[in-house]
Amino acid sequence: MADSAPYTKVAQLRTVAELRERLAELGLDLPVDYTILTAEAGSPLAEPIDIGGFQVGNRWCIHPMEGWDANPDGSPSEYTLRRWRRFGLSGAKLIWGGEAAAVRPDGRANPQQTLAIESNRAGLAALLDEVREGHLEQCGTLDGLLVGLQLTHSGRFCKPNDKKTFEPRIAYHHPLLDEKFGIDFEDEDLVWTDEQLEELIDQYVAAAQLAQEVGYQFVDVKACHGYLLHEFLSARRRPGKFGGDLAGRSRLMLEIIRRIRTELPGLMVGVRLSVFDFVPYKTSREVGQPMDFEELIPYDCGFGVDEENPLTYDLTEPLQVIRMLTQAGVATINLSCGSPYYNPHIQRPAIFPPSDGYLPPEDPLVGVWRQIDVVRQCKQAAGDVPLVGTGYSYLQDYLPHVAQAVVRAGWVDLVGLGRMVLSYPELPHDSLTTGKLTRKLVCRTFSDCTTAPRHGLISGCYPLDDYYKRLPEREQLIEIKQGLDSQ
Numbered sequence: 116m117a118d119s120a121p122y123t124k125v126a127q128l129r130t131v132a133e134l135r136e137r138l139a140e141l142g143l144d145l146p147v148d149y150t151i152l153t154a155e156a157g158s159p160l161a162e163p164i165d166i167g168g169f170q171v172g173n174r175w176c177i178h179p180m181e182g183w184d185a186n187p188d189g190s191p192s193e194y195t196l197r198r199w200r201r202f203g204l205s206g207a208k209l210i211w212g213g214e215a216a217a218v219r220p221d222g223r224a225n226p227q228q229t230l231a232i233e234s235n236r237a238g239l240a241a242l243l244d245e246v247r248e249g250h251l252e253q254c255g256t257l258d259g260l261l262v263g264l265q266l267t268h269s270g271r272f273c274k275p276n277d278k279k280t281f282e283p284r285i286a287y288h289h290p291l292l293d294e295k296f297g298i299d300f301e302d303e304d305l306v307w308t309d310e311q312l313e314e315l316i317d318q319y320v321a322a323a324q325l326a327q328e329v330g331y332q333f334v335d336v337k338a339c340h341g342y343l344l345h346e347f348l349s350a351r352r353r354p355g356k357f358g359g360d361l362a363g364r365s366r367l368m369l370e371i372i373r374r375i376r377t378e379l380p381g382l383m384v385g386v387r388l389s390v391f392d393f394v395p396y397k398t399s400r401e402v403g404q405p406m407d408f409e410e411l412i413p414y415d416c417g418f419g420v421d422e423e424n425p426l427t428y429d430l431t432e433p434l435q436v437i438r439m440l441t442q443a444g445v446a447t448i449n450l451s452c453g454s455p456y457y458n459p460h461i462q463r464p465a466i467f468p469p470s471d472g473y474l475p476p477e478d479p480l481v482g483v484w485r486q487i488d489v490v491r492q493c494k495q496a497a498g499d500v501p502l503v504g505t506g507y508s509y510l511q512d513y514l515p516h517v518a519q520a521v522v523r524a525g526w527v528d529l530v531g532l533g534r535m536v537l538s539y540p541e542l543p544h545d546s547l548t549t550g551k552l553t554r555k556l557v558c559r560t561f562s563d564c565t566t567a568p569r570h571g572l573i574s575g576c577y578p579l580d581d582y583y584k585r586l587p588e589r590e591q592l593i594e595i596k597q598g599l600d601s602q
């Protein structure tokens with residue numbers, strides 16, 4: 116297999132004019148500024164914004180990024196602390212959740228996931244200290260810094276005890292995802308009962324209370340990427356009060372939000388939402404192909420998926436959910452899409468796929484544009500509630516040029532960084548202060564930060580971050596990748 120797709124790489128586009136030409140060739144309407152504006156020169160990214168009554172100091176946001184590197188008791192390791200410190204060093208004024216923290220041990224996506232439970236109170240406090248210290252070191256002040264904690268249950272993708280063994284807890288049996296991940300379609304024990312969900316709601320509230328006591332200013336009730344609360348949004352096949360129509364399918368998420376808002380006044384709530392989805396794709400070393408879905412039309416197992424053509428999105432329900440969230444008093448919404456487990460090309464546009472993915476079936480710029488354009492379409496439904504956008508890392512050297520243009524155009528309120536912050540945490544600070552980027556740190560979407568944990572290694576930017584380059588895990592990763600290429 117070729118190790119990358121046959122599309123023009125962004126790194127080969129030498130000027131903004133060449134990027135604009137490429138976008139035009141692809142028929143993508145995406146604003147791109149010619150130069151990076153510093154704060155002094157009037158960058159729209161330097162403008163403060165009100166989130167739930169708090170003045171956030173700029174328009175850069177750091178997305179949650181886990182590292183599969185906590186200690187087995189859910190407390191942070193030196194790797195976890197370093198990552199959070201670097202989130203602070205970015206100079207971004209919105210830290211969206213740090214990383215997914217499981218509200219109970221069996222809800223972890225891997226045995227080294229951070230836990231938002233009482234026994235890890237000190238660990239959650241240490242992470243918050245670290246992000247603040249990093250920020251203080253870079254910016255000299257904590258003014259305008261808003262930090263939240265992302266709360267999760269991994270649902271279908273739980274692997275709490277063994278890095279290789281799924282222990283799924285599902286909302287309903289999904290014909291394609293059950294097949295892809297080896298779930299017995301008849302096994303009803305894996306499906307949550309309504310009573311078990313009531314207990315889970317209590318656990319979310321307890322985790323939120325812990326976060327508030329430790330000093331986090333908001334919690335993210337995570338509803339994205341195929342994890343539990345996202346899966347419930349498509350649970351049309353589930354009987355009872357947490358399934359069926361949209362009111363039923365959104366009940367679990369909304370009830371958690373309602374309880375937190377009522378019982379923990381003063382704690383803001385955000386939601387990270389996979390606002391659209393596609394059908395699952397087949398894992399392969401070739402160009403990505405969707406799983407066979409023809410017999411499932413009209414497709415009823417996705418949220419924000421066109422039921423007649425599930426290779427495209429339909430925002431009818433997502434727009435309704437965004438309205439429901441604003442009515443529920445959510446302070447901000449972070450829009451993402453799909454799932455890294457079953458359609459990574461829409462969620463994390465990349466030229467080099469992760470080992471459990473496939474070669475991109477479209478120029479990754481299309482994936483970037485799709486996420487940005489969908490957020491634009493959601494703006495009206497969100498009203499005054501600020502929206503954070505996702506999927507910008509593939510823009511590489513031109514990320515700030517697009518980010519400042521779309522914020523100025525009012526397509527999005529804050530621009531979030533995922534992978535880019537692993538390789539180049541100072542990008543927000545550099546763009547606002549000097550307007551110049553350090554090219555050798557720009558994320559090239561090699562996907563090693565996803566491939567490593569898929570093989571039981573801790574995550575990190577092995578190709579570009581000197582700290583990870585020196586770890587023995589880097590050699591292991593190289594061997595793993597060579598083994599895959601020779602298959």
Ligand SMILES: Cc1cc2nc3c(=O)[nH]c(=O)nc-3n(C[C@H](O)[C@H](O)[C@H](O)COP(=O)(O)O)c2cc1C
Binds near residue numbers: 213339505534565575
């Ligand atoms: C190594 C890694 C860990 C991630 N961990 C989380 C997480 O804990 N919670 C979450 O909501 N998203 C997580 N994501 C998704 C990112 O937040 C982001 O949505 C994605 O990388 C796309 O944005 P980008 O193009 O800027 O990378 C993770 C992504 C990567 C690569």
Ligand code: SF4
Binds near residue numbers: 557559562564575
């Ligand atoms: S490993 Fe580094 S360069 Fe590759 S996608 Fe992750 S952050 Fe980017």
